[in-house]
Amino acid sequence: MKQLKWRTVNPEETKAIAKLTAAFAKPGDVLTLEGDLGAGKTTFTKGFAEGLGITRIVNSPTFTIIKEYNDGVLPLYHMDVYRMEDESEDLGLDEYFHGQGVCLVEWAHLIEEQLPQERLQIVIKRAGDDEREITFTAVGNRYEMLCEELSRHDNISN
Amino acid sequence: MSEQKDMYVLGIETSCDETAAAIVKNGKEIISNVVASQIESHKRFGGVVPEIASRHHVEQITLVIEEAFRKAGMTYSDIDAIAVTEGPGLVGALLIGVNAAKALSFAYNIPLVGVHHIAGHIYANRLVEDIVFPALALVVSGGHTELVYMKEHGSFEVIGETLDDAAGEAYDKVARTMGLPYPGGPQIDKLAEKGNDNIPLPRAWLEEGSYNFSFSGLKSAVINTLHNASQKGQEIAPEDLSASFQNSVIDVLVTKTARAAKEYDVKQVLLAGGVAANRGLRAALEKEFAQHEGITLVIPPLALCTDNAAMIAAAGTIAFEKGIRGAYDMNGQPGLELTSYQSLTR
Numbered sequence: 001m002k003q004l005k006w007r008t009v010n011p012e013e014t015k016a017i018a019k020l021t022a023a024f025a026k027p028g029d030v031l032t033l034e035g036d037l038g039a040g041k042t043t044f045t046k047g048f049a050e051g052l053g054i055t056r057i058v059n060s061p062t063f064t065i066i067k068e069y070n071d072g073v074l075p076l077y078h079m080d081v082y083r084m085e086d087e088s089e090d091l092g093l094d095e096y097f098h099g100q101g102v103c104l105v106e107w108a109h110l111i112e113e114q115l116p117q118e119r120l121q122i123v124i125k126r127a128g129d130d131e132r133e134i135t136f137t138a139v140g141n142r143y144e145m146l147c148e149e150l151s152r153h154d155n156i157s158n
Numbered sequence: 159m160s161e162q163k164d165m166y167v168l169g170i171e172t173s174c175d176e177t178a179a180a181i182v183k184n185g186k187e188i189i190s191n192v193v194a195s196q197i198e199s200h201k202r203f204g205g206v207v208p209e210i211a212s213r214h215h216v217e218q219i220t221l222v223i224e225e226a227f228r229k230a231g232m233t234y235s236d237i238d239a240i241a242v243t244e245g246p247g248l249v250g251a252l253l254i255g256v257n258a259a260k261a262l263s264f265a266y267n268i269p270l271v272g273v274h275h276i277a278g279h280i281y282a283n284r285l286v287e288d289i290v291f292p293a294l295a296l297v298v299s300g301g302h303t304e305l306v307y308m309k310e311h312g313s314f315e316v317i318g319e320t321l322d323d324a325a326g327e328a329y330d331k332v333a334r335t336m337g338l339p340y341p342g343g344p345q346i347d348k349l350a351e352k353g354n355d356n357i358p359l360p361r362a363w364l365e366e367g368s369y370n371f372s373f374s375g376l377k378s379a380v381i382n383t384l385h386n387a388s389q390k391g392q393e394i395a396p397e398d399l400s401a402s403f404q405n406s407v408i409d410v411l412v413t414k415t416a417r418a419a420k421e422y423d424v425k426q427v428l429l430a431g432g433v434a435a436n437r438g439l440r441a442a443l444e445k446e447f448a449q450h451e452g453i454t455l456v457i458p459p460l461a462l463c464t465d466n467a468a469m470i471a472a473a474g475t476i477a478f479e480k481g482i483r484g485a486y487d488m489n490g491q492p493g494l495e496l497t498s499y500q501s502l503t504r
């Protein structure tokens with residue numbers, strides 16, 4: 001399993017990593033995004049959306065659960081399943097996972113059973129008030145390749 | 159209006175956790191207003207669960223509509239139009255209302271009108287007092303924080319919105335961090351009354367002249383404050399933290415609303431959305447606008463600030479009068495933008 005790690009010192013660096021990741025995204029990609037409240041999941045998503053050329057304001061989908069952005073090079077499906085703790089319910093998320101866009105799923109572990117097995121798992125950890133530790137774990141060929149490309153183009157990390 | 163025939167509109171709302179139906183006369187007068195609150199079942203999950211919401215909507219929609227007619231003492235033949243929330247919201251939930259409205263429209267041959275949920279929240283004000291234009295609406299709820307400028311009926315210009323968390327969401331998340339029960343907003347409001355604003359928390363004013371909002375940094379600051387205190391073995395009074403957090407939110411909301419009201423030279427400021435229930439916010443807005451001559455502040459009663467169908471009927475009446483009609487291929491639109499409603503009215 002391929003892993004990439006970064007340590008960022010401000011939200012801009014976190015955004016830059018997200019933006020770079022978006023440059024290599026393909027339709028049907030599923031990225032899970034884990035981290036505590038305030039870790040920077042929305043910041044990451046903003047950077048990712050920017051990387052896709054989305055100009056609309058990307059704000060939190062916590063209340064609405066899914067927000068769709070269709071004004072970039074690929075559709076972005078931003079999901080936040082924070083409020084869902086009963087994953088036996090069929091949420092109809094499959095259509096999004098196998099759709100024409102990229103899915104970014106926050107708090108994905110709450111719906112483990114419904115997630116595609118292959119995915120890019122992103123974890124953001126607090127390492128101080130502004131410092132964050134970001135870990136990418138590739139599950140499946142597609143995402144190993146993605147990480148491979150990322151590490152080749154990455155001039156953000158140390 | 160006196161020479162014209164009275165108009166009765168049935169409103170249906172199922173965009174989130176409430177299944178609601180209402181009948182409104184001439185867009186201003188509530189004849190009946192029924193809301194089947196689902197909040198009890200959501201409490202154990204800590205929020206709104208999509209499919210659970212849909213299932214409850216299915217169970218309740220017919221009952222709620224029947225109850226709206228029973229309370230009004232009316233039948234379908236008295237209804238001029240059916241207004242339904244088309245979006246935004248959870249698609250599975252929206253579809254229940256949209257399909258019910260389409261079926262009734264077809265069966266009874268009554269015109270159908272799609273309504274934007276936020277347009278509905280704004281028009282809740284018209285059930286209290288007629289809207290005087292130009293007007294400015296501050297929409298604050300769990301999913302929205304927006305400043306909407308209205309030149310005239312059916313015209314909506316979003317001049318500011320949140321860049322991250324909605325105000326109500328920040329309340330819920332801060333409450334959760336503080337270990338308070340869901341929904342967190344009222345809890346913080348209550349605690350804040352007893353506390354002192356003595357914890358320095360940031361206020362996100364953003365770039366000069368911006369009417370956008372940001373509450374994510376404030377949320378993080380609260381989390382950091384709690385985290386640092388617990389590491390040092392210190393305790394922070396929840397009352398003081400609530401008061402400090404609430405003041406930070408309200409300060410930004412009120413200041414930006416007042417500035418926009420002045421710049422856009424509006425005659426009326428309308429409060430809308432569930433956070434309008436917040437006593438601290440109401441008091442601060444009342445205090446602020448008491449100083450502005452020529453601007454009246456309208457705050458609907460609580461039952462009309464949270465999700466309901468009377469507001470959908472009220473907004474639908476205006477759309478109907480403007481000649482807008484929904485087609486039978488109407489669908490739930492989870493990402494419907496407020497400007498869509500505007501483009502429909504042109």
